Amino acid sequence: MGSKERRGREKKELRQVILDAARELFLKQGYENVSMRKIANQIEYSPTTIYLHFKDKVDLLHCLCHETLSQLVKAFAALSQDMKDPVNCLRKGLRVYIEFGLKYPDHYKVTFILHPDHVDQPGQEIYEQTAAISEEAFGFLRLIVAECVRRKKFRKVDVETTSQAIWSAAHGVTSLLIAHHEFPWVEKNKLIDHLIEMLIKGLKA
Amino acid sequence: MGSKERRGREKKELRQVILDAARELFLKQGYENVSMRKIANQIEYSPTTIYLHFKDKVDLLHCLCHETLSQLVKAFAALSQDMKDPVNCLRKGLRVYIEFGLKYPDHYKVTFILHPDHVDQPGQEIYEQTAAISEEAFGFLRLIVAECVRRKKFRKVDVETTSQAIWSAAHGVTSLLIAHHEFPWVEKNKLIDHLIEMLIKGLKA
């Protein structure tokens, strides 16, 4: 009867329980310092149960990554609805991006810092999915920059080059703050704001 | 007599052999995928011999970073001799930094990208050394930016914050060009120049 549906639902629930436990542990202790056994202990199942829901440890991280990337895209989508002030939209978008990275450093690492060739094998489903959603996210930046140029808020720069340069800068501060936390950084919000304003001033008409 | 010196020299030689093997393996397979046993196999010694020269695996990575940073510092030192046009000096310095990364992507990866966050344990000798040489390299950038502000080529920005923001941007484009080779980048020199000019325009008085 409906028992099949119930079992399928229970399976999905356990899957989510694993994802939640894994995310919490990854964020608290770092991906490398969390073992499958630790996750299993947390949810009070045997280690091998995880393998009934995920191919391996990397797959687990990728699913988390996909979850959070989707959130990033959603945040961008919400932002680009209101394009009355495209420059401010860009400002907010960059903030969202950088803070996303700082909030989910492990996810950011896998998606944007680690050599994708090491982690992903092209052709794998999860790889294509991640690539697609990344492209979708970058599309928002391209859109906003184009709007800034179209409305002559920015001087007549090449949209693609500018978008890539802006992404580079945003990625730079995000990844450095994540990876080199031993460096004597100035107050992080001050640094981020300064970088963003610098970029925008460098583009203004 | 001189036998003590010879033994000391032989010890240093083996140390360098280990470093070279480790760098090659780290670059080819990634830090996490290279075991002490793999390194030991490569140099045809037992795994524990490495521990006679390095405290642990992280120490090994730190020493490699130190080597790379020294090279970069030397390049910067040559540049900052001629400070007649500080803005152009900054331009050139950024070019040197980015092209250093693109020319020696392996070195750059190990030092600035691969750098795992659990590596840093304040109090350790090698930590202090790496921190010192990083500070030295960064000092050149700080110096140039300060000079730009002092001579009123730049508006009155905070030197430290600006320097950190500039480094972030330079690191961003370098690491992305290295790591995300599959992304449809515009012509790389165009991208680099555009970013540099954007930064400088955003700072000009």
Add this chain to the structure above:
DNA sequence: ATAATAAGTTAACAGTGTTAAGTATAAGGC
């Protein structure tokens, strides 16, 4: 020659990701 020192090794510990084989339990057909 003998004692001391250093270099390098072997064996082991406690941990890792992952797989194959086994067990209990629930579902479906008769």
Add this chain to the structure above:
DNA sequence: GCCTTATACTTAACACTGTTAACTTATTAT
């Protein structure tokens, strides 16, 4: 009801990992 079959989950094991302690071998100094 009973039997078969599929599912959920566990146990045990494999081949690794970084690292330490104890041991052996070789070289030096007295």
